[in-house]
Amino acid sequence: MIALQNVSKWYGPTQVLRECTLSVARGEVVVVCGPSGSGKSTLIKTMNGLEPIQHGEIVVDGVKVNDPKTDICALRAHIGMVFQSFELYPHMSVRNNIALAPIKVLRRSETEAYKRTEALLKRVGLEGHADKYPAQLSGGQQQRVAIARSLAMDPKAILFDEPTSALDPEMINEVLEVMTQLAGEGMTMVVVSHEMGFAKSVANRVIFMDAGEIVEDRPSGEFFSAPQTDRAQQFLAKVLHH
Amino acid sequence: MNYSWNWGILFEAPYAEWLLSGVAWTIGLFAASMVVGFGVGTGIGLMRIAPIRWLRIISGIYVEMFRNVPLLVQIFIWFYVMPELLPSDVGQWLKRDLPMPAFWTSVVAIGFYTAARVAEHIRAGFLAIPAAQMQAALATGLNLRQVYRYVLLPRAFRIVTPALTSEAISVMKNTSLALTIGVLELMAQSRQIESYTFQSFEAFTAGTAIYIALCAAVVFVARHIEARYAIPGMIQSR
Numbered sequence: 001m002i003a004l005q006n007v008s009k010w011y012g013p014t015q016v017l018r019e020c021t022l023s024v025a026r027g028e029v030v031v032v033c034g035p036s037g038s039g040k041s042t043l044i045k046t047m048n049g050l051e052p053i054q055h056g057e058i059v060v061d062g063v064k065v066n067d068p069k070t071d072i073c074a075l076r077a078h079i080g081m082v083f084q085s086f087e088l089y090p091h092m093s094v095r096n097n098i099a100l101a102p103i104k105v106l107r108r109s110e111t112e113a114y115k116r117t118e119a120l121l122k123r124v125g126l127e128g129h130a131d132k133y134p135a136q137l138s139g140g141q142q143q144r145v146a147i148a149r150s151l152a153m154d155p156k157a158i159l160f161d162e163p164t165s166a167l168d169p170e171m172i173n174e175v176l177e178v179m180t181q182l183a184g185e186g187m188t189m190v191v192v193s194h195e196m197g198f199a200k201s202v203a204n205r206v207i208f209m210d211a212g213e214i215v216e217d218r219p220s221g222e223f224f225s226a227p228q229t230d231r232a233q234q235f236l237a238k239v240l241h242h
Numbered sequence: 243m244n245y246s247w248n249w250g251i252l253f254e255a256p257y258a259e260w261l262l263s264g265v266a267w268t269i270g271l272f273a274a275s276m277v278v279g280f281g282v283g284t285g286i287g288l289m290r291i292a293p294i295r296w297l298r299i300i301s302g303i304y305v306e307m308f309r310n311v312p313l314l315v316q317i318f319i320w321f322y323v324m325p326e327l328l329p330s331d332v333g334q335w336l337k338r339d340l341p342m343p344a345f346w347t348s349v350v351a352i353g354f355y356t357a358a359r360v361a362e363h364i365r366a367g368f369l370a371i372p373a374a375q376m377q378a379a380l381a382t383g384l385n386l387r388q389v390y391r392y393v394l395l396p397r398a399f400r401i402v403t404p405a406l407t408s409e410a411i412s413v414m415k416n417t418s419l420a421l422t423i424g425v426l427e428l429m430a431q432s433r434q435i436e437s438y439t440f441q442s443f444e445a446f447t448a449g450t451a452i453y454i455a456l457c458a459a460v461v462f463v464a465r466h467i468e469a470r471y472a473i474p475g476m477i478q479s480r
Binding site: 048073074077089100101104133 | 372374375377378379380381382383384385388392393396397400471473474475476
């Protein structure tokens with residue numbers, strides 16, 4: 001479904017991704033973790049072409065992302081993305097936040113798109129909030145709207161960029177529950193996250209990054225019980241011991 | 243002070259008509275300059291943040307040229323210098339055949355000057371939106387044009403409404419400079435009443451009061467626009 005081959009990226013003279021190679025199969029849930037500044041967010045944003053790369057190859061759903069001839073909008077239309085800071089459109093109601101892309105990109109009728117919106121809101125536990133505006137919702141609710149917004153495009157995979165990092169502790173679970181439910185339904189997911197509980201219980205694989213490099217790429221059980229590298233051990237010691 | 247007040251003069255013929263006609267020309271200058279200034283300004287502002295380098299360079303040069311030269315100087319250049327620089331038949335047409343040359347020259351001068359300022363406000367409005375908002379919109383499959391049209395522009399315009407309100411008030415006041423090339427707008431008519439009647443206090447008080455009223459009307463309309471587009475749940479909507 002998603003395959004990266006020797007992907008490297010520089011910001012000016014600084015190399016932020018070093019020869020990253022990984023693949024995500026259909027239906028797989030992969031958690032990407034690592035210290036801040038290790039390139040996790042950059043890596044995930046290369047997968048739908050939000051971050052250009054200078055070297056390597058990325059193939060998503062059979063399409064070369066870094067090929068200038070690729071219709072990148074068409075690719076993005078069926079790869080969802082959820083951001084750390086939600087990034088809902090503040091000037092639009094929840095309904096229009098969710099229905100905008102289905103109407104403008106997939107050319108669905110308003111009636112159809114709005115009907116889907118109601119169903120999606122129900123799915124993320126926000127029935128009856130369609131007429132509210134993002135600023136009238138809590139962080140957890142906003143993030144669930146953002147998930148509904150990506151689901152509205154019937155995505156083949158969803159990329160999550162630290163979806164719970166900006167949330168108050170009591171709101172983290174409501175978002176993780178929706179994500180767990182999605183994983184259970186067989187959605188392909190790449191999740192940049194520090195939620196080790198989620199990684200342990202939901203992820204098939206954990207990828208550990210440090211300094212722009214993929215240091216470990218292992219089934220999640222193995223990663224937590226016996227991390228192979230010192231860097232991963234140190235990282236786990238820091239995030240698990242509290 | 244030995245001054246004989248005569249407020250009644252403002253309501254006598256022909257002075258009342260002069261004032262009214264001045265107001266009409268001022269409003270006309272304002273409306274036309276707003277269309278040019280905000281229209282061209284939005285375009286230049288979008289060019290300032292375009293992903294294409296030469297568009298950014300051209301628009302940058304435009305902004306620096308038009309906002310760094312005093313408006314009065316620009317009006318004189320458009321009116322006295324421009325027709326001489328253009329090919330002679332175009333110059334001839336500007337000087338002889340263009341109806342209301344002073345009016346349209348003022349509109350172009352005020353409009354282009356205002357556009358440079360509006361462009362900078364628009365640019366600032368876009369820069370105030372976090373980059374991730376654009377990424378989030380692109381990630382849903384919208385193309386760049388749609389992202390601007392549906393997400394970034396509506397947000398940027400809300401951010402810059404207060405600044406654009408000030409800009410509109412400036413346009414209203416800047417129309418008074420049109421008197422220097424012979425447009426008989428409000429300022430010119432106030433002066434004319436003063437020269438004819440020597441009632442300088444009354445004439446200029448009337449002019450001042452009318453400018454205040456016109457600007458207050460602009461603010462009133464702007465407040466309504468702001469309230470109309472206020473986003474529920476955000477501070478402005480209270």
